[in-house]
Amino acid sequence: MARNLRAEVNLAAIRHNYQLAKSQAKMAKAVAIIKADAYGHGAVQVAKSLSGVADAFGVAAIEEALELREAGIEEPILLLEGFFETDELKLIIQHRLWSAIHSLEQIDRLEAFLDAHPTEGLCLWLKVDSGMHRLGIHPADFNQAWSRLQARSEVAELVVMSHFACADEPERQDTYKQIEAMSRCLEGVDAKVSLSNSAGVMHWPQAHYDWLRPGIMLYGASPFADGHALEASQQPAMTLTTQVIAIREVPAGDAVGYGASFVCDVPMRIGTLAVGYADGYSRHAPAGTPVVVNGQRTRIVGRVSMDMITIDLTHHADVQVGDSVELWGEQLSINEVAKYCNTIPYTLLSGLTRRVKRIYKDQ
Structure with missing residues (x-):
């Protein structure tokens, strides 16, 4: 008897869960987060199943993005951690990837690269540290960062993003504080905004804005330790x-x-x-x-x-x-x-x- 340990992945369930996420904010688009091999489900297979359905895909690093491009995935792919080395910018442009920008030092390197390599049509996601203190521009530097990127003719689209630290713990005040911090940054700025991870999608409608970023909820699991009403509508993948x-x-x-x-x-x-x-x-x-x-x-x-x-x-x-x-x-x-x-x-x-x-x- 062969060792028959298997993970059966229901691709229809993942599509259902993606549409469930989008239904929480009908005017918003959604980046399907498929980093870490789609949370163990198989990034290429999941992306192919969502192709034509998902507005974009999100991955952690360029290796994950290139695997998807090599498999024929044509949708936009967002690098959630941005570029690590300046040389990656060539691949970002070549493969039409979207990149997060999370530091002034990255902007320095990006500007120097673009000065030497004129291009067009870049889509960048400017990440703000609204309180998680992991990645992101300090709010005090936001206006400078926004202005510098807006001034580049190569940048066709600029989205503002942040990430919640405690959205899966609704009883805490941290998420309110992060939303307020982002509201202060965005005063007077005409920008598309993305704040909501799965917990944000499921529980924080005031943070839905323009782009959702559902991850764990795509796979039929919940980010909440104590359960959530929306879980009954999810399908295990x-x-x-x-x-x-x-x-x-x-x-x-x-x-x-x-x-x-x-x-x-x-x-x-x-x-x-x-x-x-x-x-x-x-x-x-x-x-x-x-x-x-x-x-x-x-x-x-x-x-x-x-x-x-x-x-x-x-x-x-x-x-x-x-x-x-x-x-x-x-x-x-x-x-x-x-x-x-x-x-x-x-x-x-x-x-x-x-x-x-x-x-x-x-x-």
Whole structure:
């Protein structure tokens, strides 16, 4: 029996979730964020599925953008972190990429490059640090940065962007402060604006502006730890499954797995699954983390090891070797699994390794 660990990706669900994001701000456009190999779903396949639907795509770095161009993706592609080396500007122009600009030093390098290499039709996204303190122009430098870029005839379009630090925690005041900081920057400036990540799209309509940037919500997961009403309309895009590869009867008092950390308090039927942390399944998933077998929930027992985990089949006498087990997806929310693992769905999805076979469906 071949090791049958697979991530089934529903491309129709991703398109649905993209349209759901856009429906929250009907006049806005949306950059579909497909960095990190589309959060583990396969950037090329996701981009092809969204081609003709998405207004633009967003990636972290130029390598990701070039992979999409080589695959025939023609839509605009935004480099969310901008260029790292001046030489990348040649590729940005050649491949018609959009680039973030997040520092005065980048503007210096851009101006010097354009002085030596005249071009036209650049689309730049000027990033402002409205309070996250990761990337972005300081608000005090915004007018200078805006004026310098506006003065360049090579720049055909200039969008202003920022990024929220705490939009997924609606009870906090940080997002209000960031929105206010951006409002002050934008006084007297006629600009297209992009502030909303997935949490912004789902919960902060006052921040929708002209361009949305949905990421995790495209994949049917939620940025909110405590849930959100809009989640009921999302469709899970990935169902991760594996198979039972062994079953054994373990007497009371015996331990299961590394470290003998789980001890059977009664005689138990234990199933072994072909998945482990080398596949990207979290090693921090504790005993009790749910899985679904033959439509019924059960739990992990013992530690997650490199290639295998063990589950409790004591009350599942019908389960046999070869049966499929869902680790997250259509029957089990990845958000729930992430809570058990004390992490977020982003890390689970983007951490899947190449050992996990991706299977694509479009319905």
